[in-house]
Amino acid sequence: xxxxxxxxxxxxxxxxxKKSLKCxxxxxxxxxxxxxxxxxxxxxxxxxYNFKEQTENxxxxxxxxxxxxxxxxxxxxxxxxxxxxxxxxxxASSQDLFSGRNEQFFGPGTRLTVL
Amino acid sequence: xxxxxxPDIHITVSEGASLELRCNYSYGATPxxxxxxxxxxQGLQLLLKYFSGDTLVxxxxxxxxxxxxSQSSFxxxxxxxxxSDAAEYFCAxxxxxxxxxxxxxxxxxxxxxxx
Numbered sequence: 711x712x713x714x715x716x717x718x719x720x721x722x723x724x725x726x727x728k729k730s731l732k733c734x735x736x737x738x739x740x741x742x743x744x745x746x747x748x749x750x751x752x753x754x755x756x757x758x759y760n761f762k763e764q765t766e767n768x769x770x771x772x773x774x775x776x777x778x779x780x781x782x783x784x785x786x787x788x789x790x791x792x793x794x795x796x797x798x799x800x801x802a803s804s805q806d807l808f809s810g811r812n813e814q815f816f817g818p819g820t821r822l823t824v825l
Numbered sequence: 826x827x828x829x830x831x832p833d834i835h836i837t838v839s840e841g842a843s844l845e846l847r848c849n850y851s852y853g854a855t856p857x858x859x860x861x862x863x864x865x866x867q868g869l870q871l872l873l874k875y876f877s878g879d880t881l882v883x884x885x886x887x888x889x890x891x892x893x894x895s896q897s898s899f900x901x902x903x904x905x906x907x908x909s910d911a912a913e914y915f916c917a918x919x920x921x922x923x924x925x926x927x928x929x930x931x932x933x934x935x936x937x938x939x940x
Contacts, residue, residue, distance in 0.1 A: 714868070743927075752932040753915070765925060800868055810857035810919025810926040811876050816868035 712736055714817035716801050722823045723791065731786040731820045733801030741807050742784040743814065744776060745800040753800075759784065760807045791824045798822075827852045827920040831931035838906050839939045846901040846934050848916030857919030858899045859928065860890055864912045872914075875899065886910070911938045 714735045723729050735742065744756040758766035759778040773795075775787040784801055798821050802814040828851045838844050850856055857876050861869040873884025880892040890901045899916060916931040 716868075753930045755927065758927065760925065766927070798866075802869075807925035807927065810921060811874075812919070812926065813859060813871050813874060814869075814928055816861075816870070818868045819866070821866065 714801060714803055714815050716799075716817035716820050718820060719818065720821045720823075722825065723788070724825050725791060725793070727791075728787070728789040730788065731799055731801075731822075733784040733786075733817055735782055735784075735801075735803040735815070735817075737803055737815060739803040739805055739815070740781050741804045741812075742778060742781070743802040743804075744784065744786055745802065747798040747800055747819070748796075757786075758807070765807065788822075791822075793824050796822055796824045827918060827929050829916050829918050829929050829931035831914075831916055831934050833934045834932070835935045835937065837937040837939060840908050841905050844901075844903045844906045844910070844936070846914050846916075846936070848899045848901065848931060849897050850899065850916070850918045851897065852918050852920065854921070856899075857926075858890075858892060859917040859919070860884065860888070860899075860901050861915045861917065861930075862886075862912050863915065863933075869915060872901070906936075906938055908938045908940065911936055 717732045741760045746754040756770045757776045777785040798819045800819045801817040804812040804814045830849045859874045860872040863869045875892045913933045913935045915933045917928040920929045
């Protein structure tokens, strides 16, 4: 595997379910990100991790819970979601947060549908 | 605050025609600028980036962009569009917030290509 991978690619869940999204990067990067992309809305940065430490939480509801056990893996735990949480969830990674030159590499996303 | 504006939500061009996608940024210091492309249901892929030096930068898939400091612009161009270029295009600026950097994305421009 190369680059940034995300599983599952598609997920349908009920409002009472608990599920997790997984992201793995094979680039040796130290920063990882979760974005939400809804139809007709800009990319929303949700969480940022740098060297496994959370550095940003953009007022994301607590029904979204991130976990970064190491610099290569990032999870997004989901519970009691709402239909408006249906979106494409993108994971990205970059070398670190210390330079504006560090481009972000994106995974293919998980298409989440909440019924 | 730093921001990126993509004034065109949709653009339609005929295959073989030239293309220019507009991007304006607001950033106090020397900007680090990026263009990404997103095909339907996929993650974002980097097309090109500008940090310093020659203001005309070449990217992948035949794209180029020109940085114009006086106009705070970083427009993306392609001399001859192919049907496979139909996608959404995002401009981004590397923004310093406190002691770390992150990307600020524009809202995107959806490109439609007429046969």
